[in-house]
Amino acid sequence: MKKNGHTGGITAVPFVPTAGALPGAEVIDFPRLLDRAGRRGVDVTRPVRLGFHELITVREGELRCSVDFTAYTLRPGGWLWVWPEQIVQYEAGHTDCDGRLVVFSAGFPGAATDRLIRDAEYGAGRLITPPDAVQAxxxxxLDALEAEYGGVLGLPLEARAETMRNLLSVILIRLAHLANQGRPEPSGHGTFQKFRQAVEEGFTRTHSVHAFAAQLGYSERTLTRATRAATGYGAKRHIDDRVLLEAKRLLAHTGLTxxxxxxxVGFTHATAFHAxxxxxxxxxxxxxxxxxxxxxLP
Structure with missing residues (x-):
């Protein structure tokens, strides 16, 4: 990781692998994360917007952090999965926490795994506590993934990367299944996925269901039906929720008026935003x- 700049006062941190390391993913412990962040000018006790996935688990002690206005205390047995673009902030004083982080770029796990885990974004930032039968x-x-990352098993670079990709996929698919347990895939799911991505890319330009429907080639009714099946609420609320989240982030973590x-977040007039x-x-x-x-607020 390295400091890349500020987004309205929020430090944006992209995924940049350590020199000589495998591209796409890293396995590190929390003390090393703090040391590396400090050397690269990133203060993790201040809010940072991640440009990558961050998967965190603790073996001993506890780790306290916040992700988009929700505070978490991570203890042994829990897994916290932070997705790209979320804002994460750690409390100070966790150098004695025995925990591991897997940081990886969005494209590293591969297309097949991406299709299987994409629903886990609803649980992004949520603490997942697997049952004992799954935890072991x-x-x-994760132990095997860490060993491959460290190169202790002696595989060639390309083989190590592929092995890490497969091991990480096993972890992500299992956690995604736990995060989405009891929520069957609805009809129109692909439509909603396209809509959600379009909103993510365009909510600062338009808040109109009609505009997104025209962009995607669907009717407004189709988008609303697909969104309601996936989330329990309509397409307009999905857009407005995304706008509101970004507004809250900027109000909390920047000095912008x-x-x-x-x-x-896409309002031409301040009065409309206030309303x-x-x-x-x-x-x-x-x-x-x-x-x-x-x-x-931490």
Whole structure:
């Protein structure tokens, strides 16, 4: 990882492998993460926007962090999966925590695994605690992944990369299954996936279901039906939820004025943004920011 700049005051951290390491994925412990981040000018006790996946588990001790306004305490047996573009922040003082992190770029696991895990994004930032029968093989697979990353088994570079890809896929598919247990894949699922990706790429330009429907070649009714089947609510709310999340991130972690935040998330007029935010949050953007400061947002 390296510091790449700021997105409205939020440090953006892309995936950049350590010199001489395998491209695409790394396995490190938390003390080494802190050391590396410090040498590269990244303060992980401040909010950072990740450009990669971060999978965290703890063997001893505990690790406290926040992911997009939710605080987590990670203890042995738990797994936290942070997805790209989420904002993560660690509490200070965890140098004695015995934990491991797998950081990997979005394309590393491969297309087949990506199709199987994409629903886990609904659980992004959520703590997953596997049952004992699943935890033991997951830990063993992570041990094997760490050994391959360290090159202790003597495979050639290309073979190591492929072995790591397959071992990581086993972990991700199992965690995705746990995160989505009890939620069957609905009809129209592919339609919703396309819509969700389009919203992710275009919510700062338009908040219109009609515009996304025209872009994707669907009717508004089709998008709404597919979104409701996947999430339990309609297409317009899905767009507005994404807009609101980004607005909250910027209000919490930058010094931008509320008008500038509104412009960043696609509102032409500050009054329209204020009305939207008040309707969704029950308070103005300024009141939201003041409340966060009062409760000492980490």
């Amino acid at each position: 093989p997951l830990t063993a697979t 509320s008008g500038a935040v509104g412009a960043r 939207f935010f008040r309707h969704r949050m029950g308070m103005t953007p300024t009141e939201f920011r003041r409340l966060l400061h009062q409760v000492h």
